[in-house]
Amino acid sequence: MLLSEMKVVAPGSLTEALRWLEEHQDRARPLAGATDAMVRVKEGQWRSPIWVEIRRLPELQRMDQADGWVTVGAAVTYGRLLRSELMAQTAPLLAAAARDVGSVQIQAMGTLGGNLGTASPAGDTIPPLFALEAEVGLCSRGGGERWVPVESFFLGPGRTVRRPDELITAVRFAPQAPGERWKWQKLGLRGAQAISMVSLALRLQPGFARVAFGAVGPTVLRARKCEAWLSQAEAFDLATVRSIAQMAWKEVAPISDVRASAAYRQQMACALLERGLREVLAV
Ligand SMILES: Cc1cc2nc3c(=O)[nH]c(=O)nc-3n(C[C@H](O)[C@H](O)[C@H](O)COP(=O)(O)OP(=O)(O)OC[C@H]3O[C@@H](n4cnc5c(N)ncnc54)[C@H](O)[C@@H]3O)c2cc1C
Structure with missing residues (x-):
């Protein structure tokens, strides 16, 4: 599909935008910043004839x-x-x-x-x-x-x-708690302008841990065993941190693709978690 063939409508309100989607169902698709849409339309992956611009609503x-x-x-x-x-x-x-x-x-x-x-x-x-x-x-x-x-x-x-x-x-x-320890990490093929090969969002408070990985499964996923061990641990030394980080190996389910092999992603998931934990816990 050529970009010039896209029909873009620009409703002035949410109600009007929803009407376009209701009336045209699978033939219409929302259009926001178009940073994904332009690429996918050009590559022929997304072929909706009607695009409903919603960016300014x-x-x-x-x-x-x-x-x-x-x-x-x-x-x-x-x-x-x-x-x-x-x-x-x-x-x-x-x-x-x-x-x-x-x-x-x-x-x-x-x-x-x-x-x-x-x-x-x-x-x-x-x-x-x-x-x-x-x-x-x-x-x-x-x-x-x-x-x-x-x-x-x-x-x-x-x-x-x-x-x-x-x-x-x-x-x-819900807002993050004041004083909560957290870490975002992203590993790509380059330092900037790179799609994540593995990413990690980590939150830690006493008795509470959230560990979410990106790009290591069909959807983003939570490493619940790591979370449980992190929530229960009474003290963190390097050995404890390393053994909890290693558990991520079995919690992720990556595929191999142009950016990285599945095995490398598994290793990097553990490495990012260990690095993140060591940083936020100062061990
Ligand atoms: C050079 C480049 C670098 C990039 N780098 C990154 C990166 O580092 N990390 C990253 O995560 N992404 C990256 N992206 C991808 C992209 O920028 C993001 O996914 C961005 O958030 C898409 O938002 P958009 O508003 O442009 O969406 P659009 O392209 O307008 O839409 C994307 C999809 O979401 C749907 N959509 C949009 N808004 C809504 C809505 N309100 N309701 C329902 N459906 C909706 C559209 O119908 C479409 O299917 C990159 C893209 C490019 C071109």
Whole structure:
């Protein structure tokens, strides 16, 4: 498909955008920053005849904290995320991942909703959202709004529970605790502008641990055995940290592809976890 063959409509409100999706179902697709869409359309992978531009919809721009939730609208760009004082205070893990996405240009255009919509296991905001146990807001004209735990949102590479008549409106999560230890790490083939070969979002508080890996399975995944051992450990020395990090070997399920072999990814998952733990625990 040529880019010039794409029909792009620009509704002025969420209601109008949802009407386009409801009326055209599988023939229509949301378009946000277009950083994934332009590439996939050019390569002939995405062939929707109608694209519903949602990037400027005011209803998808929110970033606020109320009633125990931090809520980030689907059309919020990486640039806004990483410059936000609210994010720095309540979700520094997510802000750190946003800082590692692409280039300044991609950060200016790419959106949180687009990262979720593409549903790549290497999407960089997704491990932090798993570690934050975020929920994804989906809205349709007929069904109103529903909130889905981020772990249930993804079905596999490029596949989610979003129906064709639904838009992702926002994500919401409880804020990170003040003083919580956390670490975001991304390993790519280059230092910048690289798709993750392995990524890790780590959160640690006394009796609480969240470990989420990207690019080592069909979707982002939580290393629950590592989390359980980290939550139960009473003291951390180097031997304990190493043995818990090694458990990640069996928790991930990577494939080999152009970027790395499955075995290398497994090794790197353990290495990133060990490095992250040593840094946050100073062991
Ligand atoms: C040079 C380059 C470098 C990149 N580097 C990285 C990187 O380091 N890390 C990374 O994670 N990604 C990277 N990407 C991928 C891309 O930038 C991100 O996935 C980005 O978040 C996509 O957002 P977007 O707004 O551009 O989405 P779009 O391209 O507009 O849309 C992507 C998909 O999501 C759907 N979608 C968008 N918004 C919604 C919504 N509100 N509701 C429902 N569906 C929606 C669209 O229909 C489409 O299927 C890179 C891309 C390029 C071109």
